[in-house]
Amino acid sequence: MTLLRPATSASAAGHGDPVNSPRGGRTRERLRITRRLLGRRFVVAIPTIILVSLGIFAIAAASPFEPLAAHLGPNYQSATQSQRDAVRVAYNLDQNWFEAWLRWWGHLLTGDLGWSSIRSQPVADVIADRLPFTLGMASAALITAAVIAVVGGAFIGMHRGGVLDRCVTGLAAALAATPPFVVSLVLVSVFAVSLGAFPTSGARRPGDPYTLDGILTHAVLPFIALTMSMIPWLLLTMRSAVVDAAGSDAVRAARARGIGGWALLRGHVLPVSVLPTLALLGTRLPELIAGAAIVETVFGWPGLAEALVDSAVALDFSLLAALAVGSAVLVLIGSALSDAAAVWIDPRIGMSA
Template sequence: MQVTVRLLGRRLLLAIPTVGLVSLGIFAIAAASPFDPLSAHLGADFQSATQSQREAVSDAYDLDQNWFEAWLHWWGHLVTGDFGWSSTRSQPVAQVIAERLPFTLGMASAALLSAAVISVILGAVVGMRRGGLVDRSVTALAAMLAATPPFVISLLLVSVFAVSLGAFPTSGARRPGDPYTVEGILTHAVLPYIALTVSMIPWLLLTMRSAVVEAVASDAVRAARARGISGWVLLRGHVVPVSVLPTLALLGTRLPELIAGAAIVETVFGWPGLAEALVDSAVALDFPLLAALAVGSAVLVLAGSALSDAAAVWIDPRIGMRA
């Protein structure tokens, strides 16, 4: 336990400058973008706007200040709890996050948990039967899915289950004009949930399968078999505890893929989550919302990586990770 706490403490110290550099990079890259933030703020009125109107908008949103000054200004407000104003949503950034975070968090958590459970179970099964028909079929299917972009999976699900069969809604989280309800959200969430889960399974499954194959060939498992241990007892007591560690480590490193996949899936299905808002803020150069979501994504990736490593150390203290 002490090793795990020390590991988390070191990761926290490393995360502070990392988050600062990520936020600095966001403002620097956005400043070098060919998009004109004034055009994004004025929208269709950009061409017809007078010089005084353009100056008024620039002053209101501090569009003329240097990007480094804008970064310092943003952090100065952030430490006081002021996340700024989102021009794309016409709402405070804190309100945008509060309204959309439950949709993204619920969808991503459910998909990640499902993908992990399916990958661990199926990877263990096919790994114990290496070279068999089931192993070859599952491995080939996983490789094919790994090469398929999430938007292709999403469009295929929409085409089959929403358009052709009419079994599920095509987009959103509620019917137009209706309030949000649990039944409506769950119904609309089925297809994006499946798309996001399927997009995360292949690498986790293949990692688990490889770890099981390696564990089965180890001296410890051979010795257990020599003592008459086999079947479920062998898998549960000797193979899975060792094989699940690489999968846990991969969960932390694949969080950026989860965020990118969520952005694509939410855009295709019109899911009202943060990933969709992140894409819109990047296109429209909505700096306060873009910076808040980008920094939040970085924090999520760092936290996920630290927690996955801490879980691995907790399961097997012999690992002894130091960073």
């Protein structure tokens, strides 16, 4: 009895304590690998953000646009040279781009994003007013596109070669080759102009305050356009991954054991197939941001796209740098999180920064 008691206690501890159980060990290993990945990505992100901000200032300074035209508007042609020089000094347009970059980082490190010369308000206020529109639209479209692509790609992948598979694959390939602004213009022509079912632009009627009903009504067409621009590459990737997984030895062995249908898809196909889709989400985030900017411009959606374009034309360094660097940070965070999710699902892939 005395010899069996330690063994029994150890066995009970091993099965009762999740930390010491095999599942607890796998969880700790996942956490370790995920933390290591995120730590490496954070270290890499710091110089990346610095270089991106430096490149933004350098490229903006080399832009062929005349910033005075944006600041003076219709008075640009009639303005005298002394008036133009005064505007240059007032808006710091006469300073070197490298000095402007150093000055911007100096303010940023103190928590000050600067002053937007074209909006005549703090950059933080510009972002606070417009970010909810951009973030809400992009997040809703991304989640919807991901759900449709995963479900649709899994279904047609498990029924490859059929009529539905060929039709959906061909439609997705054609849609992937269509620029987002073309999709947006078609939606405007059909549903806004011809049918009059939805508003053509903005997020409210002229003169009306923002309301939830008005925002949702105006958001329908840009939401559809942005979602349609993201579905093809996600769906085709998911479909290809499901086809590869369905033809693997592991799945054939599962079929031989009598496993099929939803149990086969959930237990043997999806865990492997979802990894390429997660990785693609991280690498294609810049296209999501670019697509959102195009869609917002076409539909006049009051997001950050208009502010980004205006700041680039007018060389509003403070606003331009904040928006561009913020976009880069979102891409880096999204890429790191998608890779971390993939590592959590399958630590054997050994992903690193």
